[in-house]
Amino acid sequence: MTHPVPVARLFGAAFAARPEDAYDALRAAGPVAWAEIADGVHALVVTSRRAAITLLNDTATYSKDSRLWTALEQGHVPADSPVLALMAFRPSLLYADGDHHARLRHAMNDCLARINLHELQEITQSHARQLIADFAHHGHAELMSQYADTLPLLVFTDLLGCPPQLVGRMVTACQGMINAGPAAAQSAADLAHCLAEIIGMKSRQPGHDCTSWMLTHPAQLTHEEILHQLVVLVGAGTIPTAAWIASGLRLLLSDGDYAGNLTGGAVTVRRAMEQVLWVRSPMANFSVHYARHDTKLHDVPIPAGAPILISHAATGTDPSMPHLGYDNRSHLAWSAGPHRCPADSQAAVIAQTAIETLLDQLWNLDLTDSHAPNRHGPFHQCPSELGIHFRPHPANAFATASTGRHS
Numbered sequence: 001m002t003h004p005v006p007v008a009r010l011f012g013a014a015f016a017a018r019p020e021d022a023y024d025a026l027r028a029a030g031p032v033a034w035a036e037i038a039d040g041v042h043a044l045v046v047t048s049r050r051a052a053i054t055l056l057n058d059t060a061t062y063s064k065d066s067r068l069w070t071a072l073e074q075g076h077v078p079a080d081s082p083v084l085a086l087m088a089f090r091p092s093l094l095y096a097d098g099d100h101h102a103r104l105r106h107a108m109n110d111c112l113a114r115i116n117l118h119e120l121q122e123i124t125q126s127h128a129r130q131l132i133a134d135f136a137h138h139g140h141a142e143l144m145s146q147y148a149d150t151l152p153l154l155v156f157t158d159l160l161g162c163p164p165q166l167v168g169r170m171v172t173a174c175q176g177m178i179n180a181g182p183a184a185a186q187s188a189a190d191l192a193h194c195l196a197e198i199i200g201m202k203s204r205q206p207g208h209d210c211t212s213w214m215l216t217h218p219a220q221l222t223h224e225e226i227l228h229q230l231v232v233l234v235g236a237g238t239i240p241t242a243a244w245i246a247s248g249l250r251l252l253l254s255d256g257d258y259a260g261n262l263t264g265g266a267v268t269v270r271r272a273m274e275q276v277l278w279v280r281s282p283m284a285n286f287s288v289h290y291a292r293h294d295t296k297l298h299d300v301p302i303p304a305g306a307p308i309l310i311s312h313a314a315t316g317t318d319p320s321m322p323h324l325g326y327d328n329r330s331h332l333a334w335s336a337g338p339h340r341c342p343a344d345s346q347a348a349v350i351a352q353t354a355i356e357t358l359l360d361q362l363w364n365l366d367l368t369d370s371h372a373p374n375r376h377g378p379f380h381q382c383p384s385e386l387g388i389h390f391r392p393h394p395a396n397a398f399a400t401a402s403t404g405r406h407s
């Protein structure tokens, strides 16, 4: 097989430190260009907003089914490549097309719609206060590990109806997947075991939670289908939400336009969150598609079976687009077309509550480093660390919130 010549590497330390250099190089090579997304793994990456919209709405030409990935099929992708965790086929809505996708998506949409957003805000705030209470008297914290990564996970254990005895195992399994280290595959297997246990439990005794709603949905998903839907729900719901929280907090605490105005409350926080969606899209490069046959996208040849990623990060900062202001929501951070994120309102409630609760509970807050590089992978855009210091609370003066469950 002839290897395409990549014009940028979308992984590793250099990319994590200056992602904009890679996006500039890709843009200079056209609306769609080849990149290396992991050692020995090549993909086409769309950086033009117009080309991205064309692709995302052309379901006749482009499929989400990664069994069409020629290089993987022919054994050219290293079996232990970290990108396989998100790109290898699973029977979930993320890799489905047409009527099959519509059936799975219908069940997902209906379950998400049953989440009461006020309850979601309450459980997020309750977990947030609990996490903050653990470090409030120290005067310093590393917010990725002590807050942003963990908070969405705790919220999702509630949303799925996870029994207390499984919460620790679920959180550890998900953290192993987030860290994407050598134990990632074992962590993914642990998560699947936990979810299978929850499905078994909820099929015997349904409750007021997403697992039970999925089990009783008229689309009549099998237990195996539900398991894969829940893996996507947890993976898609926690990792980008953590990135949104972290990048939002970093912007609020480091950018002069916001830092002097934190008393502006919810309006200020929302504005920073919207800016993040334009300039630091939490899903950086994703929405993987495969052409069903050789074709062209905005005049660029696209071979059948090559993975094509949408650079949500680069499309948001496309210099050829007029700057419409950050309040304008026409960015592609949620993607577009049939696979557009179905949970933007739920994600916004979790992220906004997380940010507001932290700013409300800690005073004289400062970042220890506002320029920490991103994590190294190609898919998510998230600071690798977020150190803060603040005026410590007296050890016994912090009101520990009770863990609210919404069942």
Ligand code: HEM
Pocket (backbone or CB within 6 Å): 093, 094, 095, 105, 108, 232, 233, 236, 237, 238, 240, 241, 244, 277, 281, 282, 283, 286, 287, 288, 312, 333, 334, 335, 338, 339, 340, 341, 342, 343, 344, 346, 347, 350
């Ligand atoms: C409560 C939190 C969230 C949940 C439950 C959630 C859930 C999902 C699900 C189930 C999908 C698959 C949709 C499909 O294939 O039909 C999806 C896709 C997507 N989500 Fe979210 N998500 C959340 C947060 C976020 C955040 C914070 C972002 C970034 C701003 C994001 C960006 C995306 C993108 C870009 C896709 C398209 C992926 C693709 O086409 O491959 N999501 N999300």
